[in-house]
Amino acid sequence: MKFCSECASPVSLQIPAGDNRPRYVCTSCAAIHYQNPKMVLGSVPVWERDGELKILLCKRAIEPRYGYWTLPAGFMENNETTAEAAVRETQEEAGANIRLGQLFTLLNVARVHQVHMFYLAELLDLDFHPGEESLDVQLFSEKDIPWDELAFPTIRTTLELFFADRVKIREGGSYGFHTQDITASMRTPEANTK
Numbered sequence: 564m565k566f567c568s569e570c571a572s573p574v575s576l577q578i579p580a581g582d583n584r585p586r587y588v589c590t591s592c593a594a595i596h597y598q599n600p601k602m603v604l605g606s607v608p609v610w611e612r613d614g615e616l617k618i619l620l621c622k623r624a625i626e627p628r629y630g631y632w633t634l635p636a637g638f639m640e641n642n643e644t645t646a647e648a649a650v651r652e653t654q655e656e657a658g659a660n661i662r663l664g665q666l667f668t669l670l671n672v673a674r675v676h677q678v679h680m681f682y683l684a685e686l687l688d689l690d691f692h693p694g695e696e697s698l699d700v701q702l703f704s705e706k707d708i709p710w711d712e713l714a715f716p717t718i719r720t721t722l723e724l725f726f727a728d729r730v731k732i733r734e735g736g737s738y739g740f741h742t743q744d745i746t747a748s749m750r751t752p753e754a755n756t757k
Contacts, residue, residue, distance in 0.1 A: 569594045600676045603717075604648035605636020606684035607725055608661050610702055616729070617702035618722070619686060621656045623714055624698045631714035634681060634721060635659065637696075649682045657700045658692040661685060668721045669742040679717040679745075683725075683738060705729075716747040 564587040567574050572591030579586055579595050587596040608619040620632045635656040639648040646663055653659050664683035671678055693700045703709070705726050713719045720743060728738045 564596060564598075567592060567594055568596065598676075600673075600678050602639040602645070602648070603636055603677055603679040604639050604645050604652055604682075605634050605679070606649045606653045606661060606663065606682045607634055607667060607721060608653060608657065608659055608684045608686050610686040610689065615704065617704050618708070618725070619657055619659055619691060619700060619702055620708070621693065621697040622699040622701075623696065624693070625696050628714035630698065630712075632709050632712050633714040633718050636679070636681065645680055646682065649680075649684070653684065654694075656694045656697050658690075658694055659700070660687040660690065662687055665738065666740060667738060668717075668724060669740075670717045670720060671742070671744045672717065673744065674746070674748075679721075681717075681721045716745050720745065 564574055566572065567589035570589060570592045572589050574587040574589050574596060576585045577588050578584060579588055587598070588594070589596070610617045610619065619635070621635050623629055623631055623633055635653040636649075637652040637656065639645065643651070645666070650661060650663055653661050661684040664685065666680060667683045668681045669678065670680070691700050708722065710719070713722070724741045728736070732738070
């Protein structure tokens with residue numbers, strides 16, 4: 564940041580009185596400009612019929628990770644809830660109609676200043692299509708998921724946790740709520756977590 568959004572004067576990086584970390588502070592009007600993590604919201608859209616379960620994935624038509632597969636997700640907008648953001652992103656990226664379920668994963672990606680949250684979701688029909696940010700949208704069974712072509716560690720982590728919970732469900736359990744810190748680069752397929 565170079566200029567104040569309040570008065571257009573230059574800003575400097577300093578620790579304001581009563582604070583504990585550097586912030587951009589206007590040299591003229593003294594406005595403090597806080598920068599906070601971005602929220603990425605999405606869903607795990609599932610189609611299950613006759614004992615067969617498939618998950619809807621989108622092939623990215625934008626950078627970063629153009630051409631790689633992802634769950635439908637994107638940045639939360641002002642004036643919307645996390646649930647509204649997950650539904651909107653699923654509609655925008657996959658043209659899919661869903662019934663949103665419980666919050667499933669909350670993944671901290673501190674190194675890129677983001678928090679990724681994914682809700683479980685049920686596809687209401689098979690009327691889906693690529694949005695402007697997707698090259699393709701397809702349903703995948705677990706064995707057919709392109710694991711080596713997933714766009715981000717948060718996607719891999721969410722899918723791995725989903726299928727691990729499916730094993731528990733077959734044994735009478737239920738889906739859990741999972742939170743992890745993702746430490747791998749967002750540009751690698753591996754999801755190093757701690």
